[in-house]
Amino acid sequence: MSDQTEPTSQILLCSNCFTDEGLRIDAAKHGLEQQSDCPNCQSPDGQKLTLDHIKSLAWRFFVSGTTIRCEYGAAPVIQFNEHRYGQSDIAPSAWLENDIRLIEEAAKIGFFHYGPRLWMVGEVEPLKALQDPKTRPQIIERILREYPEGTLSEGSKFYRLRVSPERPAEPSEYDSPPVAFAGRGRLDSPGLSVMYGSQDLDVCIHECRASTEDELYVATLKGQRDLRLLDLTHPLEETETEFESLDMAIHMLFLARSHSYDIARDIALAAKEAGFDGVIYPSFFSLIRTGAHPFETAYGLSLRRFHPERNQYVEADTIRNLALFGRPMESGLVSIECINRLILTQVGYRGHFGPVEY
Numbered sequence: 001m002s003d004q005t006e007p008t009s010q011i012l013l014c015s016n017c018f019t020d021e022g023l024r025i026d027a028a029k030h031g032l033e034q035q036s037d038c039p040n041c042q043s044p045d046g047q048k049l050t051l052d053h054i055k056s057l058a059w060r061f062f063v064s065g066t067t068i069r070c071e072y073g074a075a076p077v078i079q080f081n082e083h084r085y086g087q088s089d090i091a092p093s094a095w096l097e098n099d100i101r102l103i104e105e106a107a108k109i110g111f112f113h114y115g116p117r118l119w120m121v122g123e124v125e126p127l128k129a130l131q132d133p134k135t136r137p138q139i140i141e142r143i144l145r146e147y148p149e150g151t152l153s154e155g156s157k158f159y160r161l162r163v164s165p166e167r168p169a170e171p172s173e174y175d176s177p178p179v180a181f182a183g184r185g186r187l188d189s190p191g192l193s194v195m196y197g198s199q200d201l202d203v204c205i206h207e208c209r210a211s212t213e214d215e216l217y218v219a220t221l222k223g224q225r226d227l228r229l230l231d232l233t234h235p236l237e238e239t240e241t242e243f244e245s246l247d248m249a250i251h252m253l254f255l256a257r258s259h260s261y262d263i264a265r266d267i268a269l270a271a272k273e274a275g276f277d278g279v280i281y282p283s284f285f286s287l288i289r290t291g292a293h294p295f296e297t298a299y300g301l302s303l304r305r306f307h308p309e310r311n312q313y314v315e316a317d318t319i320r321n322l323a324l325f326g327r328p329m330e331s332g333l334v335s336i337e338c339i340n341r342l343i344l345t346q347v348g349y350r351g352h353f354g355p356v357e358y
């Protein structure tokens with residue numbers, strides 16, 4: 001499929017201009033079908049690229065394609081901009097050298113090794129304070145104070161998936177595991193069972209790490225009354241920099257792997273203590289599901305915080321998960337509406353390319 005573009009946009013390159021197979025495939029996927037010879041390589045049948053196409057291609061391949069995840073946060077190794085035109089300092093594989101020159105000349109940009117601003121790799125004060133058990137409680141107090149209460153209204157549907165339940169037709173199979181088994185997930189801990197669910201069925205599948213081999217069942221559940229939830233997906237209005245941002249701390253916390261679970265569990269325990277029925281939290285798979293790039297920036301500023309249409313930007317990148325405390329079916333907070341067997345016929349992967357050395 002080709003992208004739409006202005007008919008007047010000037011064609012600068014085409015997919016056949018490139019030697020690197022990854023760049024060539026990406027350019028062919030996003031470029032325009034157009035019957036004309038490429039002004040660079042004269043090929044009639046490559047997909048044609050305008051300036052916008054070339055910049056997007058450069059961003060996917062060199063910025064997103066060199067992004068490295070850290071314990072908290074993530075940052076690209078390479079960036080580019082107009083100011084560095086003619087001053088590139090990257091050392092790519094031999095087969096990429098000419099491709100890079102073509103891109104730089106066509107878009108008048110230069111590639112350079114990016115020293116990330118340190119907040120991007122987790123140097124965020126409230127996040128550091130959360131990692132230290134001594135200072136954690138005072139940040140959790142702030143979280144309870146600053147994040148709003150969300151509601152799952154009575155009658156609202158959500159889904160809960162089980163992999164190979166013993167008795168698939170038995171409703172109690174879909175309640176939280178008994179407390180003796182609690183303490184393995186992101187928010188449950190010894191003594192606190194948690195029911196995980198989502199209003200997005202695809203997220204349930206991702207969160208279960210389900211594969212086509214698995215025997216899967218999905219329960220459709222409904223709230224029996226309005227449920228009070230601490231909404232950790234809400235973008236906080238803040239005046240502080242990224243380095244002091246509680247919003248960024250929470251965003252990074254839920255995109256981190258299992259080393260972060262201790263912190264999330266303490267937040268859940270405090271929310272329960274404060275009388276909430278559960279929390280709404282951003283899915284670890286938000287980025288995969290929405291195709292978003294983690295911690296995207298423009299000139300070192302977080303787009304999550306400074307995007308001109310911030311709420312829409314955050315909304316588009318966030319998948320909400322539900323975690324309800326205790327055993328909500330047993331306690332009558334939620335009831336089962338329906339159980340289905342779920343057959344996965346396809347597990348999708350989509351991706352793009354990046355360089356192997358730089």
Ligand SMILES: [Zn+2]
Pocket residue numbers: 013014015016017038039040041042043046
């Ligand atoms: Zn060409």
